[in-house]
Amino acid sequence: MNYNIIAHLSEFIGQTVTVFTTSGGPSGCGFTGVLLFVNPCYIRLSTQQGTPPTSPLAENICPKFAADTQGQGTGCHKPKPIPHFVIGSVCDIPVDKIASFCHNAI
Template structure:
């Protein structure tokens, strides 16, 4: 029995579940840039994959429509209602490819 370590993927999954919603860094058993780790908010986890939100999308320009809506241009004709938007990004990491993960102590 390993002292303080993970002796199965299920133990790792159980531990990762405690950090859903927290920012973590996960290092994978891979080379190149992917071996440098992935940092993001742990969003979901199952016995096969964990999912990190690595970049959040932008908020809507206004509650009534998108940045190019007539509401924006009609209400604020002097403003430039066009803005850069991002849909964010998600990283799915296979559980059996995790080498280590880092999290805050508190």
């Protein structure tokens, strides 16, 4: 087991990275996400974030002081509906299947 790669991967926990694997098909195109966890067996990426919580002001209850493009008061605008059941996804990748690891230089 190469503990150097595990130590290197651990330095990027919390950052967005791309991991390419030795598998074929769509998984060979790489996985991009926030690195959540690293251990000697696998890494975990959050590859898609869920939706944020709705605003307590989402029901048009805030004061009518927002301005439109002509500078006239229009009141608050209702946000676009948030799709239901969007909870994101997590990807566990075995360390021994990692072909390459990409991260930002800074």
